Amino acid sequence: MATYRNPWHKPKDPHYGPEYYRTEVTPQEYKGYLIYRRTLEVWDVVKDGACVTQMAGPNGARQAIDKLVEERLSAFPTSMAGKLQ
Numbered sequence: 459m460a461t462y463r464n465p466w467h468k469p470k471d472p473h474y475g476p477e478y479y480r481t482e483v484t485p486q487e488y489k490g491y492l493i494y495r496r497t498l499e500v501w502d503v504v505k506d507g508a509c510v511t512q513m514a515g516p517n518g519a520r521q522a523i524d525k526l527v528e529e530r531l532s533a534f535p536t537s538m539a540g541k542l543q
Contacts (some may be wrong), residue, residue: 460485460494463508479509486516489527493519 459482467477479502485492492504493516501519503511503526510526513519 462504488520489523491523
């Protein structure tokens, strides 16, 4: 079973979900992130034990990861970017 933190959790507002998500599905790994299909309509993108975004499909999850990686790489000088992938 996998457990990862829900950063949007609000103890007094159940609409934001539980403090931790738990799932028994096997994740897909993509560029250092894990993609979990937590429900029929929600794919969670997880990094370092926390959900970083939720998408409506696996392609959207991979596209979100591509964007996160691109943003991360663009924040560093070109000489360092190759070392961060």
